[in-house]
Amino acid sequence: MEKKLFLIIAIVASSFCSLIFSSIEDYFPIKTMSSASNYGETGLLETPNAKFMPAASMRFNFSSSFPFEFTTLTASPFSWLEATYRYTEIKNQLYGPFAYSGNQSLKDKGFDLKVKLLNERYYLPAVALGLRDIAGTGFFSSEYLVATKSLGNLDISTGLGFGVLGLDNNIKNPFIAISDHFGTSRTAYSGGGGEFSYGNWFSGPAALFGGLEYNLRKYKLKLIAEYDTSNPDANARIPSPVKSRFNFGLNYHLSNTFQIGLAYERGTNYRLSFSLRGDFFEDNIPKPPPKNIVSLNQEQKNKISNDPGIFYRSLNKSLRDEGVYIQSASLSEEEVSVAVASNRLRNIPRLAGRSTAIVSALAPDSVNTVNVHVMNGDFETAILNLNLEKFKAAKAFKGSATEVLKRSGFDSNSNKELIYNSKFNPTVNFPEFSWNMGPALKHQIGGPEAFYLGQLFWKIDNTIKFRRGLSLYTSFGINIYDNFSKFNNPSASTIPHVRSDIQSYLKEGKNNLQRMQLEYMFSPYKDVFVRADFGLLEEMFGGVGGEVVYRPFTKAYSLGLAVHKVKQRGYKQRFSFRDYETVTGHASLYYDFPFGISSHLSVGKYLAGDKGASLDFSRRFSTGFTLGIMATKTNLSDEEFGEGSFDKGFYFSIPTSLFYSDFRTGNISFGLHPLTKDGGAFLIQNHSLFGLVGDSTRGSILRDWEDLLN
Amino acid sequence: MLIKNTCVLIFFLFVASCASIGASLGSVAPAYVDAYKTIKGVIVGYENELITPDLIKNIPFASSTLKIGKGASGLIILESKEEELETWVSSDGVYLVFKEGRIVKTSGFFNNLINFKSVETNFASLMDTNESESLVYYYSYDDPKLIDMRVQASRRFVAKEKVQLLDREEELNLIEEQIVNHYLGWEVTNKFWIDDDMFVWKSEQYISPKLPKFYIEVTKKPAG
Numbered sequence: 001m002e003k004k005l006f007l008i009i010a011i012v013a014s015s016f017c018s019l020i021f022s023s024i025e026d027y028f029p030i031k032t033m034s035s036a037s038n039y040g041e042t043g044l045l046e047t048p049n050a051k052f053m054p055a056a057s058m059r060f061n062f063s064s065s066f067p068f069e070f071t072t073l074t075a076s077p078f079s080w081l082e083a084t085y086r087y088t089e090i091k092n093q094l095y096g097p098f099a100y101s102g103n104q105s106l107k108d109k110g111f112d113l114k115v116k117l118l119n120e121r122y123y124l125p126a127v128a129l130g131l132r133d134i135a136g137t138g139f140f141s142s143e144y145l146v147a148t149k150s151l152g153n154l155d156i157s158t159g160l161g162f163g164v165l166g167l168d169n170n171i172k173n174p175f176i177a178i179s180d181h182f183g184t185s186r187t188a189y190s191g192g193g194g195e196f197s198y199g200n201w202f203s204g205p206a207a208l209f210g211g212l213e214y215n216l217r218k219y220k221l222k223l224i225a226e227y228d229t230s231n232p233d234a235n236a237r238i239p240s241p242v243k244s245r246f247n248f249g250l251n252y253h254l255s256n257t258f259q260i261g262l263a264y265e266r267g268t269n270y271r272l273s274f275s276l277r278g279d280f281f282e283d284n285i286p287k288p289p290p291k292n293i294v295s296l297n298q299e300q301k302n303k304i305s306n307d308p309g310i311f312y313r314s315l316n317k318s319l320r321d322e323g324v325y326i327q328s329a330s331l332s333e334e335e336v337s338v339a340v341a342s343n344r345l346r347n348i349p350r351l352a353g354r355s356t357a358i359v360s361a362l363a364p365d366s367v368n369t370v371n372v373h374v375m376n377g378d379f380e381t382a383i384l385n386l387n388l389e390k391f392k393a394a395k396a397f398k399g400s401a402t403e404v405l406k407r408s409g410f411d412s413n414s415n416k417e418l419i420y421n422s423k424f425n426p427t428v429n430f431p432e433f434s435w436n437m438g439p440a441l442k443h444q445i446g447g448p449e450a451f452y453l454g455q456l457f458w459k460i461d462n463t464i465k466f467r468r469g470l471s472l473y474t475s476f477g478i479n480i481y482d483n484f485s486k487f488n489n490p491s492a493s494t495i496p497h498v499r500s501d502i503q504s505y506l507k508e509g510k511n512n513l514q515r516m517q518l519e520y521m522f523s524p525y526k527d528v529f530v531r532a533d534f535g536l537l538e539e540m541f542g543g544v545g546g547e548v549v550y551r552p553f554t555k556a557y558s559l560g561l562a563v564h565k566v567k568q569r570g571y572k573q574r575f576s577f578r579d580y581e582t583v584t585g586h587a588s589l590y591y592d593f594p595f596g597i598s599s600h601l602s603v604g605k606y607l608a609g610d611k612g613a614s615l616d617f618s619r620r621f622s623t624g625f626t627l628g629i630m631a632t633k634t635n636l637s638d639e640e641f642g643e644g645s646f647d648k649g650f651y652f653s654i655p656t657s658l659f660y661s662d663f664r665t666g667n668i669s670f671g672l673h674p675l676t677k678d679g680g681a682f683l684i685q686n687h688s689l690f691g692l693v694g695d696s697t698r699g700s701i702l703r704d705w706e707d708l709l710n
Numbered sequence: 711m712l713i714k715n716t717c718v719l720i721f722f723l724f725v726a727s728c729a730s731i732g733a734s735l736g737s738v739a740p741a742y743v744d745a746y747k748t749i750k751g752v753i754v755g756y757e758n759e760l761i762t763p764d765l766i767k768n769i770p771f772a773s774s775t776l777k778i779g780k781g782a783s784g785l786i787i788l789e790s791k792e793e794e795l796e797t798w799v800s801s802d803g804v805y806l807v808f809k810e811g812r813i814v815k816t817s818g819f820f821n822n823l824i825n826f827k828s829v830e831t832n833f834a835s836l837m838d839t840n841e842s843e844s845l846v847y848y849y850s851y852d853d854p855k856l857i858d859m860r861v862q863a864s865r866r867f868v869a870k871e872k873v874q875l876l877d878r879e880e881e882l883n884l885i886e887e888q889i890v891n892h893y894l895g896w897e898v899t900n901k902f903w904i905d906d907d908m909f910v911w912k913s914e915q916y917i918s919p920k921l922p923k924f925y926i927e928v929t930k931k932p933a934g
C-alpha cells in the first residue's frame with residue numbers, strides 16, 4: 001500500500017512541475033542550496049540523492065532526533081566527490097559501564113564517500129554511488145546507487161540500497177547475478193571499528209528507495225518526502241519503532257549558506273537540523289586594487305640618478321603602504337632588483353606585480369627590467385624578471401598578463417640571496433625580539449569519560465632572532481580553566497607510549513613549557529634548503545636534528561629528508577625527560593599533479609620505532625582553500641596498532657582573506673585523526689621547510705599568473 | 711548536546727594557523743584576533759573608516775559615505791554631473807550613478823544595475839499628501855543578464871524627523887518606498903531622507919535581489 005502511495009506522490013508531483021528557463025530564475029534573493037541528508041551527504045532525510053555540492057564546498061550539518069543525533073562535516077574536493085566525517089550520538093545506548101563512563105550515551109564515528117558516476121542530461125538523470133560508514137563500527141554501514149532527475153523545481157530520486165539502506169529487502173540483490181558472494185549475509189563488524197569491511201559491500205538484502213524534493217525558491221523552502229528503506233524496526237543492533245516508511249521534511253533557507261530543517265520520520269519522531277555551507281571556489285569579497293602611485297616627473301627622476309638613496313627610501317615607503325616589506329634593493333642603469341616579503345600578499349605574482357608597479361613609478365626611465373626576489377622567512381624562494389615595457393602596457397590595458405609572461409623569466413637562486421649582494425639593505429638590529437600572546441584551547445573530544453574534556457589556557461610565544469636564519473622559539477602555557485580531572489582512560493598500548501599517554505600530558509602539564517627550540521635555517525646550494533634544530537621540540541619530545549629539502553624550482557617534485565634524535569619529555573613538560581628515546585626520520589617525496597592536486601609520500605621510522613610509509617593527497621583551489629586526506633601504515637600488526645588498524649585522517653585549510661575585504665596570509669586550519677595512537681606517529685615540526693618553500697615553484701607562479709595585474 | 715557539539719566544532723574551525731613566518735612585534739595573538747575579527751565581521755559587520763568633518767572639509771569634491779550590507783563604510787566622491795545624473799566613484803573603482811538621490815546605474819560590483827526605468831523619480835508629488843503613490847519600476851542587470859525586471863513600488867511620505875548627519879542634526883522628510891517582485895518574493899523597503907528642496911541627504915536603498923542594502927549619506931553636497 002505504502003509503495004503504491006509513493007508512486008502516486010511521484011506522478012502527481014511531477015505533473016505540477018514546470019520548466020522555467022527565464023534568467024529571472026537567477027535573481028531569487030536566496031539561492032537555495034542542496035540539502036544534506038541526516039547522515040551529512042547531499043540527500044533527502046534518511047536517503048541520499050545524486051546531487052552534489054559544488055567543488056570547493058564544505059558543509060557542517062547537525063541533525064537531532066531520537067535515538068540518533070548526527071554532527072557531520074562534508075567536503076567536496078571535486079564536483080563529483082563528497083566525503084563526510086560523522087559523529088553520532090546514540091541516545092538509547094550507554095557508552096560503557098556506569099563506573100567507567102557514567103551516564104554518557106554511546107558515541108560513534110563514521111566516514112562516508114559519494115561519487116558521481118553520470119552527470120544529469122536532458123533526458124538522463126544524474127547517477128551516484130555511495131558508501132556510508134566505511135571505516136567505522138558499521139552501525140550505519142550502507143552502500144547505494146542512486147539516480148536523480150530534476151524537472152523544473154522538482155528533484156525525483158530513486159536508488160538501490162544495501163546494508164542498513166537495504167533492510168527493507170524489497171528487491172532481490174541484482175549483484176547475485178555476478179557472484180553468489182553478494183547473496184550471503186553481511187558479517188558482523190569488529191567491535192573496535194576503523195577497518196574497511198570490503199567483503200560486505202553491496203552484499204546481503206537490497207531495497208529500492210526513493211524520494212522527492214520540491215524547491216519553493218520564492219519562499220526559500222524545500223519540501224521533502226521519501227520512502228525510507230532503512231527499517232529501523234528491523235535493525236538488529238539499534239531497533240526503533242516504525243509506524244510509517246515515509247518521512248517528510250522541510251528545509252528553510254535563512255541565507256545562501258545557512259538552512260534549518262524540520263522532519264517527521266517513521267510516523268513517530270520529529271527531527272531538527274541545520275546546515276552551514278561555505279563555498280570557497282571563488283573569493284566573493286572584492287579586494288583593494290593596487291594603490292595608485294603617481295610617477296615621478298623628469299626632474300625628480302634626474303635627482304634619483306644622482307642620488308639613488310632617494311629612490312630606495314621612496315621605494316621602501318611606497319612598498320610598505322602596500323603591505324610589502326623591502327629586504328634589499330639595487331638600482332642600476334637598466335635594472336632594478338628588489339627583495340620583498342609580505343604578510344599581506346600570499347600570491348607571488350600579485351606580490352611581484354604590485355612591487356613592480358611601484359618600482360616602475362619611481363625608477364629612472366632607463367630601467368627596462370625589474371627583478372623581484374620573493375622571500376618567505378629568511379629564504380629567498382623565487383626570482384621574477386619582469387619586462388617593464390610589457391608590464392606598463394598591460395597595466396595601461398594595452399596588453400595582458402600573458403604578454404608580460406612571454407617576455408619574463410623566473411628563476412631561483414636561493415644560495416645567492418640578493419640581501420647579501422645588494423646596494424641597499426634596511427637596517428636591522430639583532431637580536432630582534434618579537435612575541436605573541438592570547439587565549440588558546442587544548443581538548444580531547446569524544447572520549448568515554450565525557451564528550452568534551454578541555455583546557456583554556458594563556459599561550460605566550462616569543463622569538464629571539466640572533467641573526468638571519470638563527471632564532472630561538474619559546475612557547476609557554478598558563479592554565480586558566482580545565483576539566484581534565486575526569487580523565488580515566490590510561491593507555492593500554494603494547495608499544496612505546498609516544499602519543500597515547502596524552503591524558504597524562506594534559507593532566508599534569510597544565511602549566512607547561514610547550515617549546516624551547518633553537519633553529520637555524522639556510523640554503524647552502526641552489527634550491528637546497530636546510531633547517532637544524534635543538535631543544536624542546538614539541539610538548540612530548542625534545543632532542544636534536546634537522547631537515548633538508550631539495551626543491552628544484554622548475555620541477556613538479558621536491559625531495560626531503562628529516563632526522564631527529566629525540567627523548568620523551570616528562571608529563572609536566574618542564575625540563576625533565578622520561579627514559580624513552582629513539583631516532584626518528586623520514587625521506588619524503590612531494591609531487592604536484594594537475595588540477596591543483598598535491599601528494600606527499602614519506603617513508604621512514606616513526607616515534608614508536610615502527611617503520612612504514614605515510615601518504616597524503618590534497619587539492620588546492622585557486623583561492624588557496626585546501627582539502628586533504630592522509631594515511632599511515634607501518635609494520636605494526638593490527639593488534640599492536642589497536643582500534644583502526646592504521647592511522648588515517650583528513651584536514652582542510654581556509655585562507656582568512658576569503659572572509660575579509662583585504663588580503664592577508666593567515667589560514668583557518670583544521671585536521672582530524674579520529675584516534676590518538678602510538679603507531680605511525682610523527683615528531684611535530686613547527687616550521688616545515690616544504691611549508692615555507694614548497695609553494696613558490698615555477699608551477700605555483702604560473703598557476704597564479706593572472707593575478708600579476710590585480 | 712546541540713549547543714555543545716556546535717560550539718566544539720566552531721572552536722575547531724577558528725583555530726588559525728599560518729604557513730609563513732610572521733615578523734610582527736608586540737601583537738597580541740594575531741591568529742586569535744584574526745579569528746575573532748572574522749567572526750565579528752561576518753556576523754556584525756566590518757569597522758568603518760574614520761570619516762571626520764575635517765577630512766570632508768579638506769576634500770575639494772562633493773562627497774558621501776557608502777556602506778553596503780555589513781561592509782565597512784567608505785567615502786565616494788562626485789566625479790561628474792550631467793543634468794540630473796551624478797556619477798560618484800569610490801577609491802576601489804566602484805561607480806554609482808544617482809538620479810535625484812536614487813541609484814540608477816552601477817559598475818564595479820559582481821552584479822550591476824545597468825538601467826533603471828520609472829515614469830517618476832522625484833519625490834515632490836508625495837510631499838503634499840499622506841497618501842501613498844503606486845508606480846512600476848523596471849530594473850536591468852548585467853551579470854546574469856536580466857532586462858526590465860518589473861517591480862511594483864508603493865511610496866509615501868512618512869513624517870519629518872531629526873536626522874544626525876556627519877557634523878550636524880537636520881530635520882528631514884522621510885519617504886518610505888516598498889518595492890515588490892511577487893515572482894521572486896523580493897519585498898524590500900527603501901528609505902530616503904530629503905530636505906524641503908527635494909535633495910536626498912540620506913538613503914537606504916536596495917538595487918538588486920542579489921545585493922545587500924546600500925546606505926548612503928551625503929557629507930558634502932554637490933554645487934549647483
